[in-house]
Amino acid sequence: MVAQGTLQDGMDSSASSPAVRTEGLSKRYGRRAAVDGLDLEIPAGTVTGLIGPNGAGKTTTLGMLLGLVRPSSGTGTVLGMPIERPARYLSRVGALIDGPAFYRALSGYENLVALAHAGNHDAAQIPGLLETVGLSGRAHDAYRVYSMGMKQRLALAAALLGDPALVILDEPTNGLDPAGAREMRDLIGSLGRAERTIIISSHLLPEIESICSWLVALDHGRALYQGPVNGFQTGSSAMLLIAPEAAEDLPLLEDLLLEMGLRGHVRGDALEAEVPAEQARSLAAEINRTAMARGCVLVELQIRRRTLEEAYLELVAGASG
Amino acid sequence: MIAAFRTELYKITRPRLVAGLVAVAVVLAVGMVLVVFLSASEQPGAAGDRTATRAALAEPGGATEAFALGVSFSGILVFLMFIMLFAGEFSLGTIRMLLMQQPHRLSLLAGKMAALLACVAAFLLLTQALVWVAATVVAPTQDVGRDAWFTLEGVGQAARNYGLAIVVVAAWALFGASVALIFRSVPIAVAVGFFWAGPLEHVLQDRWQGVTGYFPGLLLETMAVGGTSDVSYERGLVLVTGYVAIAVAVSALLFVRRDVTS
Numbered sequence: 001m002v003a004q005g006t007l008q009d010g011m012d013s014s015a016s017s018p019a020v021r022t023e024g025l026s027k028r029y030g031r032r033a034a035v036d037g038l039d040l041e042i043p044a045g046t047v048t049g050l051i052g053p054n055g056a057g058k059t060t061t062l063g064m065l066l067g068l069v070r071p072s073s074g075t076g077t078v079l080g081m082p083i084e085r086p087a088r089y090l091s092r093v094g095a096l097i098d099g100p101a102f103y104r105a106l107s108g109y110e111n112l113v114a115l116a117h118a119g120n121h122d123a124a125q126i127p128g129l130l131e132t133v134g135l136s137g138r139a140h141d142a143y144r145v146y147s148m149g150m151k152q153r154l155a156l157a158a159a160l161l162g163d164p165a166l167v168i169l170d171e172p173t174n175g176l177d178p179a180g181a182r183e184m185r186d187l188i189g190s191l192g193r194a195e196r197t198i199i200i201s202s203h204l205l206p207e208i209e210s211i212c213s214w215l216v217a218l219d220h221g222r223a224l225y226q227g228p229v230n231g232f233q234t235g236s237s238a239m240l241l242i243a244p245e246a247a248e249d250l251p252l253l254e255d256l257l258l259e260m261g262l263r264g265h266v267r268g269d270a271l272e273a274e275v276p277a278e279q280a281r282s283l284a285a286e287i288n289r290t291a292m293a294r295g296c297v298l299v300e301l302q303i304r305r306r307t308l309e310e311a312y313l314e315l316v317a318g319a320s321g
Numbered sequence: 322m323i324a325a326f327r328t329e330l331y332k333i334t335r336p337r338l339v340a341g342l343v344a345v346a347v348v349l350a351v352g353m354v355l356v357v358f359l360s361a362s363e364q365p366g367a368a369g370d371r372t373a374t375r376a377a378l379a380e381p382g383g384a385t386e387a388f389a390l391g392v393s394f395s396g397i398l399v400f401l402m403f404i405m406l407f408a409g410e411f412s413l414g415t416i417r418m419l420l421m422q423q424p425h426r427l428s429l430l431a432g433k434m435a436a437l438l439a440c441v442a443a444f445l446l447l448t449q450a451l452v453w454v455a456a457t458v459v460a461p462t463q464d465v466g467r468d469a470w471f472t473l474e475g476v477g478q479a480a481r482n483y484g485l486a487i488v489v490v491a492a493w494a495l496f497g498a499s500v501a502l503i504f505r506s507v508p509i510a511v512a513v514g515f516f517w518a519g520p521l522e523h524v525l526q527d528r529w530q531g532v533t534g535y536f537p538g539l540l541l542e543t544m545a546v547g548g549t550s551d552v553s554y555e556r557g558l559v560l561v562t563g564y565v566a567i568a569v570a571v572s573a574l575l576f577v578r579r580d581v582t583s
Contacts, residue, residue: 067420097417098417118324118327119422
């Protein structure tokens, strides 16, 4: 069963029809299903994260949307056009899939000109795109001497040729060092605008958490969740972290939590307690008031919601259990 | 198709690459002329010996004789080059970048092939012109007359040599592209193509002389010299056209139907 968020929660109000919709989309290799009856709906104007472990079917799904992989069954639309006719919509789609791939002997600029010719795009936009991705200074160097970060940025520039309405980025930070990955995330974050949809596939959940508003979680070729990122993370519980000024006050705080029907666990000089997510704020205030009244000064009181990673692992565990 | 043609043409007409190709054409032309004219003899050699005589070189087709003798070699080179160019798109992953810009797969294929064949045709034309120039310079030093070269018949013979070269080299090119599209890997496609066109056909030819009239590589060798007493040029042309049509149809069908996951 697929967990669903509400469509309106994560999408721009101006967007009407979904950017991508699939019904029962499947891809089989022999007896193995890489994508298994996938029903997907990605609202237009969102930055959507497609998450899942290696082998979840992310790249195969994107390959089918891009006309590179032929579906075994099922249907779908991209920008309102059927996926059986990719030529009707690919001129409005930019993509980086399976890593950057360019001609080694050509410069970054020349590679983009070649692709612009192939897609009938205006080559005059290339200097601007190179500026956007921060490659202007090295545009005329041969692609073969580029670092991994530069190759990824060039691939991003290629994906932006023709000012596409839909940008699909498959593992855009693969192979980048932490600084490069952050730079790429910032860059991708800056690409979003009301009428443009961005789909980013990744197995690095913090990456998705930081830039996406909409989420699709895949496992074994099926969607486990699709909806707003916030809805996915919130879940049913949150964690309260409570640290008293004096460590000897920990038993007093434990008793206080028990009186409120909560169980606290000592973590170093603090207590941790799982609470219902919707009551987290009011419980935190109540704890603060009561502790103060009993002469216990708190130096830290924090509501920690589940990270995307924790939420995802919980979802996967639930699905397999 | 025009978009794919422009893309390929842009790649192969970059100034550095063009300068390199011109240099190669000069080296090939001068080298072939020197080999042919310096090895020219007074009397014809034994049967099967393709060494030209000075008298033959003084005939209308003498100026481009060196070019005609190099056609078979050029064909094999183009065969391997096309394998690498087409299979390389899969090995590098650039094919998926191109397909995302140009999803009409047959148009992409046709445009790329047309641009590369146009480049090969231009290269052959340049090489033939350079051979003519080099031959004109070298001929007097080897006591070879040049008068017949500058007649209408001489020009016609040069055009015939060029036509032969284009047909043979284009057939090799199409075979190369087909092998590449079927195997989609440079090392595998080169190994299979080289093994088939090189050792396999010739080993079988040594054992059964009759295969000369059937195998595509051997037929193209025959066509490169304008046909032989055993296998006419026309027979070679008909059979090779059939083989090319089958190879192109199979490889194009596979290219259109198969997933691109590289």
